[in-house]
Amino acid sequence: MATIDQQKKLKHEQVQYIEFLSKDIVRAKDFYAKCFSWKFTDYGQEYTAFEGDYVDGGFTYGEPINGSILVILYSEDIEASKDKVISAGGTIVKDTFNFPGGKRFQFTDLDGYELAVWSK
Template identity: 55%
Template sequence: MKRTGKLDYLEMPASGGALDSVKAFYSAAFSWSFTDYGPSYSAFSEGLDGGFHTDSGEASSKPLPVLYSENLEETLEAVVSAGGRIVRPIFSFPGGRRFHFTDPAGNELAVWSE
């Protein structure tokens, strides 16, 4: 199975301090469960893993598709060679490392690795 480039995670904003209400909505409507990682991030695992965030200083205001890579540096080079624009160079986060880029249409995506 192909691993590099696989859509692996989806981060979505819960702006305005709405994390608790967003969690309550998805719990009531779809029986989702959550794992909190501090006061501003809560993850879900419901088919496609993902999470909601309230940290507007660090996170996108739109949904952020996150792709997986077996070799982050090689994938970054491939993204640049294909015409992508790096908007956040490789950085560490709880769980691994990642970078963000925009595609030719202006969509922002992230790529992560362990």
């Protein structure tokens, strides 16, 4: 059951929770805390939940499977976000490019998951 604060954030048909597999949960937590200021709650050694401003999810211990879903995050300052990804050890796999709705870049995290960040 969602808490009252979580219920306020829920919107019909939004992506509400995303789970990742990670070979190293401590490393994943460090990476996403540095990049996007996600906060974590550990539930044992093999699971941690995260909360961001507009997305919640978790990391469970396991071998990452690349290429299943592209998670896209919004940024008000795409260059600052890209700098944080690089600084935290991420790899840019598609440099910033324009598309009809704005611009975005794609990167892989330390487990090889590919994500994107977009901006208007």
